[in-house]
Structure formats: structure tokens, C-alpha cells
Amino acid sequence: MKVLTLNFLTCAVKTCKSSANSFPLHPKDAELVSDDVELNPQLLVNLLPRIDWNALRITSTELGFPQLPEQPPTAEELQSDEKMLKDLHTLLMETQINEGKLVCGNCGHEYAVREGIANFLLPSHLV
Amino acid sequence: MAASSTTPSALPSTSAADAVARLTAKADEEAGAGAASVTAEAEAEAYERTHVHGVYEAIAPHFSATRYKPWPAVASFLRAQPRGAIGLDVGCGNGKYLGVNPDVFMVGSDRSPSLIALARSRCKQLQFQQGLAAGAGTGGDVGGAAVGTDVLVADGLSLPFRERAADFVICVAVIHHMSTRARRQDAIRQLLRCVQPGEAGRNGGRVLVYVWALEQATSRRGWDKGGEQDLLVPWVLKSQQKQRREQKGIRDHGAVGDTPGSKSGDRPPSPAATSAEPGAGPSQTDPVFQRYYHLYREGELEEDVLAAGGVVVSSGYEKDNWWVVAANGPVHP
Numbered sequence: 001m002k003v004l005t006l007n008f009l010t011c012a013v014k015t016c017k018s019s020a021n022s023f024p025l026h027p028k029d030a031e032l033v034s035d036d037v038e039l040n041p042q043l044l045v046n047l048l049p050r051i052d053w054n055a056l057r058i059t060s061t062e063l064g065f066p067q068l069p070e071q072p073p074t075a076e077e078l079q080s081d082e083k084m085l086k087d088l089h090t091l092l093m094e095t096q097i098n099e100g101k102l103v104c105g106n107c108g109h110e111y112a113v114r115e116g117i118a119n120f121l122l123p124s125h126l127v
Numbered sequence: 128m129a130a131s132s133t134t135p136s137a138l139p140s141t142s143a144a145d146a147v148a149r150l151t152a153k154a155d156e157e158a159g160a161g162a163a164s165v166t167a168e169a170e171a172e173a174y175e176r177t178h179v180h181g182v183y184e185a186i187a188p189h190f191s192a193t194r195y196k197p198w199p200a201v202a203s204f205l206r207a208q209p210r211g212a213i214g215l216d217v218g219c220g221n222g223k224y225l226g227v228n229p230d231v232f233m234v235g236s237d238r239s240p241s242l243i244a245l246a247r248s249r250c251k252q253l254q255f256q257q258g259l260a261a262g263a264g265t266g267g268d269v270g271g272a273a274v275g276t277d278v279l280v281a282d283g284l285s286l287p288f289r290e291r292a293a294d295f296v297i298c299v300a301v302i303h304h305m306s307t308r309a310r311r312q313d314a315i316r317q318l319l320r321c322v323q324p325g326e327a328g329r330n331g332g333r334v335l336v337y338v339w340a341l342e343q344a345t346s347r348r349g350w351d352k353g354g355e356q357d358l359l360v361p362w363v364l365k366s367q368q369k370q371r372r373e374q375k376g377i378r379d380h381g382a383v384g385d386t387p388g389s390k391s392g393d394r395p396p397s398p399a400a401t402s403a404e405p406g407a408g409p410s411q412t413d414p415v416f417q418r419y420y421h422l423y424r425e426g427e428l429e430e431d432v433l434a435a436g437g438v439v440v441s442s443g444y445e446k447d448n449w450w451v452v453a454a455n456g457p458v459h460p
Contacts, residue, residue: 005234005277008213008292012285023289043230043275046211050294093275111287117243120236120281127172127285 001118003063004047004092007056011104012111012120021106024055027062028110030100037093041085044092045075051092065091138174138306138419139359171306178359178419179304180238186362186416187241191221200445201299202227204335204452212294215321217283218301222246225276226253231294232275236286243280250276283314286321293321296334300448303338303421306357308431311421315435315453324456325438333440334453336432341422343447350422359417423449 009025016022053072060068078084101110102118109126112119183190197205201224208214210230219225219235220242226233237243253276281287283301296318305311315336322332343350429439432453440458442451 001279002277004232004275005279008234008289009279009287010289012281012287014285017290040230040275043211043232046209047213047232050211050213050292052289115244115247117240117247118279119240120279120285120287121238122282122285124172127282 001097001113001116002093003056003059003095003097004051006059006097006102007051007092009102009118011106011109012122013104013107013109013126016104016106019106022104024052024059025102025104025111027059027097028101028103030063030097030113032063033096033098033116034090034094035096037089039086039089041079044085044088045078047092048072048075048078056092060091063095065095138357167307168310171310174306175304175419178306178417182362182416182418183239184241185414186364187239187245189364190362191242191245194221194223197223197227198299198337198445200450201297201335201337204295204297204333205231208295213292215288215293215296217286217296217298217318219243219246219278222249222276222278224297224299225250225278229275233277234288235276235278236281236283236288237278238280238282240280243278246278250278284310284317286317288321290320291323291332294323294332296321296332297336298334299337300339302336302431303423304419305421306419312431312434315431315437319435319437319453319455322455325454325458326456328459330459331454331456334437334455335450336428336453337448337450338423338428339420340444340447340449341424342444346447352424354422356422356424358420358422360420362416362418364414364416425449 011022057068097113098116100113103110205227208231212231214233216235219237222235225235302311302314318334325331428449428451437453440452440454
């Protein structure tokens with residue numbers, strides 16, 4: 001599971017959806033791997049407005065990456081800053097959680113990640 | 128909704144597995160889920176566990192091997208999305224639509240862990256191939272070869288996507304597997320929740336839904352207007368040797384997987400379909416799995432979108448399927 005994907009995910013439990021604590025999910029015992037992915041600068045620049053920057057800052061810190069700036073870069077800033085492009089590309093597109101868990105900050109439910117695939121199927125009492 | 132909703136007890140049943148499913152549901156009920164609606168929901172879940180989820184787990188590799196070509200109309204919907212858009216493919220199966228447009232980021236989800244494992248291998252392969260293509264390109268301009276895809280296991284009625292996360296959603300040949308109208312409408316409601324809503328002066332995200340049609344005038348199955356809408360459709364699981372021969376036969380004859388015409392939401396191999404191909408017919412030893420389908424009649428999909436609180440942007444019929452493009456909130460020309 002890519003770090004970018006994690007930015008679009010919340011708890012699958014219906015009653016958690018309305019709670020701010022359910023997003024982002026928190027990685028636990030995460031084993032990270034990195035895939036080589038071709039850098040697509042325009043894709044990244046266009047993705048930027050879709051990213052919840054606060055959530056990404058939390059995830060980045062929790063995974064042990066250097067702290068991201070408080071404010072997201074503007075499209076112009078990102079386009080002209082090769083290092084920032086590369087760093088974001090590495091974090092969002094190349095870094096993957098291969099094994100571990102994703103924990104909801106509201107209900108505490110833990111979703112397993114195995115061989116890079118997160119499983120959000122709920123036990124029947126949580127459906 | 129109530130008038131045409133089906134309860135699992137009214138659904139087609141062929142096997143002892145249903146009895147097990149009902150017993151499970153009954154046990155759930157006795158465990159404290161007292162209200163009738165809760166019981167009905169548990170029964171519907173148990174029914175789908177037997178006649179949808181269990182079947183796809185069992186037939187995943189065979190099913191995937193017959194699903195490698197995107198339907199043209201879905202592919203063109205995907206290619207029309209702008210660079211940098213975020214897309215979801217709910218019920219992505221083996222992930223054949225992920226990577227159709229390399230300039231968008233797409234996350235595929237499916238209820239079947241086996242199909243998602245296949246989808247992940249497929250994405251990794253695609254990433255590798257596009258990496259090679261990028262390396263062979265000149266001047267680094269390879270038309271945006273970064274492959275942005277990811278997959279996860281999730282139930283369509285308990286999706287983990289945050290609200291408004293996506294610019295577009297596709298859901299192809301999935302909703303017809305839900306066994307009550309309330310569940311089908313709820314599934315559409317969940318898809319709508321994932322896209323950006325429209326506002327005054329600005330269009331929101333789009334949701335493309337395909338379902339199998341009741342009206343299949345040219346269908347060899349003889350389904351048409353006025354017929355039974357809730358059916359069990361057999362999937363014959365071929366032995367591997369025969370499967371290979373059959374795929375070869377399909378390719379040689381040019382009628383591939385899901386292309387309109389031969390396609391269908393999912394036209395499984397059946398005696399009628401495969402008897403022309405030598406060695407491809409079912410034998411007594413081939414296990415048969417029964418998948419549940421709700422065949423949509425004309426207009427029903429649009430009704431379900433409205434009931435789910437959505438707006439119908441466009442809709443139509445294509446080769447045995449009804450489709451709709453829906454939005455969440457106002458639509459501007």
C-alpha cells in the first residue's frame with residue numbers, strides 16, 4: 001500500500017466516518033519497502049490539491065520521514081523545486097507499507113497489511 | 128423501495144449451502160439481533176457470502192484468465208479523466224482497468240482477497256513494463272509513464288475511502304451481485320459519497336456504474352423483458368488443461384473476454400458458449416458454481432441512483448448491460 005493511498009483512506013466502520021479521529025489511519029509495526037516508479041512531475045503537481053496535507057504530515061512523521069512543512073507547496077513552488085518533487089515522489093508513489101497494521105484512532109480497530117495489501121473486511125459485529 | 132425489494136428467502140436457491148447460510152443468519156439472529164430488518168440484512172449477507180463472495184474466491188484464477196480486455200466504453204471514460212485525477216475502481220476484480228490511463232492515480236478495491244492478489248501482481252507487472260518503456264524512451268519524454276495504481280480488500284457496503292476523496296469512480300459488473308434493492312441502493316450511495324460533490328458553477332466527480340441487463344434480446348440464455356430478475360448463473364470451473372485450450376480457442380476466434388458482444392457483465396463458460404470449441408465443454412468432473420445476479424430492467428438503475436441521492440448525468444444500454452454516469456449534487460452543462 002502506497003503512502004499516497006493511505007491519504008485517501010479512513011476507517012471502514014460506518015460510525016467512525018463522522019469522527020475526525022478516524023483519519024488518517026495510523027500505521028503500526030509497519031515494514032516499508034520502496035518501489036522504483038518513474039517520476040511524473042505533472043501528475044504530482046495535479047495531485048497536490050487532492051492530498052490532505054495535514055494527514056500526510058502526520059503519516060510522514062509516523063513512518064519516520066523528515067517532517068513536512070506546515071503548509072503544502074503551491075503548484076509553482078513544486079514545479080520549480082526538483083528536490084521537493086523527488087522527495088514527495090519518493091514518499092507518495094514509491095514508499096509502500098508491505099507488512100503491518102493500520103489503526104483507527106476512533107474505534108481502535110486494526111486492519112492488517114500483508115504482502116502490500118491492506119484488508120478492510122470487517123468482523124460481523126462491526127458491520 | 129419496499130414494493131420491489133427482495134428478501135433472501137425469495138431468492139433463487141439450489142444448494143445445501145443456502146441452508147447453511149440461513150442457519151448462520153438464524154444463529155446471528157438468536158445471538159441478539161432481534162429486529163426483523165437486522166435479520167433480513169444478516170440473511171442477505173449470508174446469501175451473498177455463499178452465492179457471490181465464496182464463488183469468486185473459488186474461481187478467481189479461472190475468472191481472471193477470462194477477463195483481460197477492458198470494455199471500450201469504460202476505457203474511454205477513464206482516458207477522458209484529466210492528468211492527476213484520483214479514481215476508484217470498486218469491485219475491480221483482477222484490476223484490468225487500473226493503469227488504462229497512466230496519468231491518473233487509481234485505487235482498486237474488491238471483496239475477494241484472491242482477485243486482489245491477482246490485481247496486485249498485474250499492477251506490478253504493468254509498472255515494470257512501463258518502467259522498461261520509460262528506460263527505452265528518448266529524452267525522458269515517455270508520455271507520463273509513472274503508473275499510479277494501488278489495490279486493497281474491502282466490502283462495497285463498508286468502503287474505507289474518505290468522503291469526497293475521488294474525482295471519479297467506476298463500478299463495473301458489481302452491484303448486480305447484491306441481493307436486495309436496499310443493498311444495491313446503499314452500494315450506489317457509498318460510491319456517490321466518495322466523489323467531490325458539485326456546487327454552483329462547478330461540476331463534481333462522476334460515478335460510472337455498469338450492471339447486467341434483463342433485456343438481452345440476442346442472449347442465448349433467452350432473458351428478456353418481463354422475465355425473472357433474480358437468478359443463479361452457473362460458472363463451470365474447467366480443469367487447467369481444458370482452460371488453456373479454451374482460452375486459445377477464444378483468442379483464435381477473436382471473441383475475447385469482456386468485449387461487448389461476447390462479454391456480458393460476466394458471461395461464464397457454459398455448454399452453449401463453449402461446445403463449439405474442441406475440448407472446452409464441461410465434463411461431469413468440472414465443478415459448477417452458482418453466482419447470484421440481479422438483472423436490471425430498463426430504468427431501474429436510474430431509479431436506484433435517484434433513491435441513493437444521486438443525479439443521473441447520462442445513461443444507456445450497451446451489449447447486455449445498463450450503464451449510468453451519476454453525480455453527487457448539481458450538474459452543469
